[in-house]
Amino acid sequence: xxxxxxxxxxxxxxxxxxxxxxxxxxxxxxxxxxxxxxxxxxxxxxxxxxxxxxxxxxxxxxxxxxxxxxxxxxxxxxxxxxxxxxxxxxxxxxxxxxxxxxxxxxxxxxxxxxxxxxxxxxxxxxxxxxxxxxxxxxxxxxxxxxxxxxxxxxxxxxxxxx
Amino acid sequence: xxxxxxxxxxxxxxxxxxxxxxxxxxxxxxxxxxxxxxxxxxxxxxxxxxxxxxxxxxxxxxxxxxxxxxxxxxxxxxxxxxxxxxxxxxxxxxxxxxxxxxxxxxxxxxxxxxxxxxxxxxxxxxxxxxxxxxxxxxxxxxxxxxxxxxxxxxxxxxxxxx
Amino acid sequence: xxxxxxxxxxxxxxxxxxxxxxxxxxxxxxxxxxxxxxxxxxxxxxxxxxxxxxxxxxxxxxxxxxxxxxxxxxxxxxxxxxxxxxxxxxxxxxxxxxxxxxxxxxxxxxxxxxxxxxxxxxxxxxxxxxxxxxxxxxxxxxxxxxxxxxxxxxxxxxxxxx
Numbered sequence: 076x077x078x079x080x081x082x083x084x085x086x087x088x089x090x091x092x093x094x095x096x097x098x099x100x101x102x103x104x105x106x107x108x109x110x111x112x113x114x115x116x117x118x119x120x121x122x123x124x125x126x127x128x129x130x131x132x133x134x135x136x137x138x139x140x141x142x143x144x145x146x147x148x149x150x151x152x153x154x155x156x157x158x159x160x161x162x163x164x165x166x167x168x169x170x171x172x173x174x175x176x177x178x179x180x181x182x183x184x185x186x187x188x189x190x191x192x193x194x195x196x197x198x199x200x201x202x203x204x205x206x207x208x209x210x211x212x213x214x215x216x217x218x219x220x221x222x223x224x225x226x227x228x229x230x231x232x233x234x235x236x237x
Numbered sequence: 238x239x240x241x242x243x244x245x246x247x248x249x250x251x252x253x254x255x256x257x258x259x260x261x262x263x264x265x266x267x268x269x270x271x272x273x274x275x276x277x278x279x280x281x282x283x284x285x286x287x288x289x290x291x292x293x294x295x296x297x298x299x300x301x302x303x304x305x306x307x308x309x310x311x312x313x314x315x316x317x318x319x320x321x322x323x324x325x326x327x328x329x330x331x332x333x334x335x336x337x338x339x340x341x342x343x344x345x346x347x348x349x350x351x352x353x354x355x356x357x358x359x360x361x362x363x364x365x366x367x368x369x370x371x372x373x374x375x376x377x378x379x380x381x382x383x384x385x386x387x388x389x390x391x392x393x394x395x396x397x398x399x
Numbered sequence: 400x401x402x403x404x405x406x407x408x409x410x411x412x413x414x415x416x417x418x419x420x421x422x423x424x425x426x427x428x429x430x431x432x433x434x435x436x437x438x439x440x441x442x443x444x445x446x447x448x449x450x451x452x453x454x455x456x457x458x459x460x461x462x463x464x465x466x467x468x469x470x471x472x473x474x475x476x477x478x479x480x481x482x483x484x485x486x487x488x489x490x491x492x493x494x495x496x497x498x499x500x501x502x503x504x505x506x507x508x509x510x511x512x513x514x515x516x517x518x519x520x521x522x523x524x525x526x527x528x529x530x531x532x533x534x535x536x537x538x539x540x541x542x543x544x545x546x547x548x549x550x551x552x553x554x555x556x557x558x559x560x561x
Contacts, residue, residue, distance in 0.1 A: 151561040160261045237313040322423040399475040
C-alpha cells in the first residue's frame with residue numbers, strides 16, 4: 076500500500092549524513108583492501124557499477140568484485156571524495172554526484188595494458204536505495220575530467236586523457 | 238519590519254547543508270564547462286569575485302564571466318573543495334572558509350602569460366546571502382598557500398609561489 | 400550523578416557538524432601557521448597525538464607543539480581532509496576516521512633527514528571529548544597508504560613508502 080508521506084528537513088539531513096558515511100566507507104574499504112564480501116555490503120544486491128574506461132557496459136556486484144580482485148591485486152589505491160551534491164528523492168531513494176580523485180599504483184603484473192599508475196579526476200554519479208533501514212549504493216558510474224596513465228615500457232610515454 | 242528571531246540548531250544545519258550544495262554546484266559547473274548564465278545563478282546579482290593572482294581588485298559577476306570565458310577557453314579545469322568552516326550569521330547571511338586545490342591545463346593560447354598549467358592550493362573566503370529562499374554566493378576571494386605555474390617556453394622553468 | 404539519556408538524531412547531527420568544523424579549523428590553523436597556543440585550543444588538555452612516521456609512541460600536546468614548531472619552521476604545509484566517517488558515541492564522546500592528504504615543502508634546514516618535501520596519503524584516526532560545551536580532539540593517530548619523501552641530496556632518490 077502506498078503511503079503519501081512528505082519527508083521533513085530533519086529526515087532529509089539524516090539521510091544525507093548516512094549516505095556521506097556510506098560513501099566514506101566505500102573509499103576506506105577499497106583503499107585499505109577490505110575483502111570483497113565486506114565491500115559488497117555497501118551495495119544493493121542488484122547494484123550496477125560502471126567504469127567506462129575499462130568496461131563497455133555496467134557490471135554486477137559479483138562481476139566487479141571478480142574484476143577488481145584480479146586487476147587491483149598488489150596495487151596501492153587512493154580514492155578521495157570531495158563536497159558532494161546529494162538529493163534525497165524519497166524515504167528510500169536518493170542520488171548524488173561526488174567529485175573524485177583516484178590514484179592507483181601497481182607493483183605486480185595485473186594492471187590493464189601494463190600500466191604502472193593511473194591518476195584520475197572526475198565524478199561518481201550514484202543512486203541509492205534504503206533497504207531494511209540501511210542506505211545502499213544502487214548504481215555507480217564514473218565520468219572523467221582527466222586521467223593520466225603511466226606505463227612500464229619506458230619508451231611508451233604517459234598518456235593524458237582530458 | 239524587523240523580526241527578532243533566533244535560528245534553531247536545525248535551521249542552521251539546513252542552511253549549512255544548502256551552502257555545501259551550492260559550493261558543490263559551483264565546482265561542478267566550472268569543471269564541466271557549464272555556460273556562464275548557469276554559473277551566474279549561483280551568485281547574488283551584486284556579487285563580487287576576487288582572484289588576487291590575476292586581478293588587482295574584486296570583479297563583478299559579468300566581468301568574471303567575460304574574463305573566464307576568454308582565459309579558460311579550451312582548458313581542462315579541476316577544482317576541489319575540502320571540509321569547510323561554515324558560519325550561519327542570520328537567517329539570510331552566512332560566511333565560510335573552504336580549503337581548495339585547483340588545476341588548470343591549457344591546450345590553446347588563452348592562458349595568462351603563456352602558461353601550460355597551474356596547480357594551486359589555498360582557501361576560498363566567501364559570504365552568502367539568501368535571496369528569495371535560495372542561498373547565493375555574495376563575495377568570493379581566494380588566498381593561496383602555494384601555486385605552481387608551468388610555461389610553454391621550455392627555457393622558462395616552472396615558478397612556485399608559496 | 401549519571402543521567403540515562405539517549406541522543407536524538409538531531410543532537411547527533413549537531414555534534415557531527417561541530418566535529419567537522421573542529422577538524423577544518425585544525426587544518427586551517429596548521430596550514431596558515433597559527434601559533435601553538437591557538438592550535439592547543441583544539442585539543443583536550445590530556446590529548447595524545449601520534450605520528451608513527453616520526454615518533455615511536457604518542458606525544459602530549461606540549462611535546463607535539465615543541466616538535467612541530469621546530470620541524471615545520473620555514474615550511475609550507477597543505478593538509479586536506481576528505482569525507483569522514485564520524486561516530487557519535489555519547490553526548491560527550493565521539494570517534495572518526497578522516498581520509499587525508501598532506502604536503503610539506505621545506506625551505507630551511509629543519510626537516511627530518513634533510514627532506515625537501517613530503518607528500519602523503521592516509522587516515523587520521525581520532526577520538527573527541529566534549530569539554531565545557533566544546534568538542535576537542537582527545538586522541539589523534541595517522542596511518543599511511545603511501546608517502547613520498549624527497550631529499551636535498553640529489554644523489555639520493557625519492558623514497559616511496561606504500
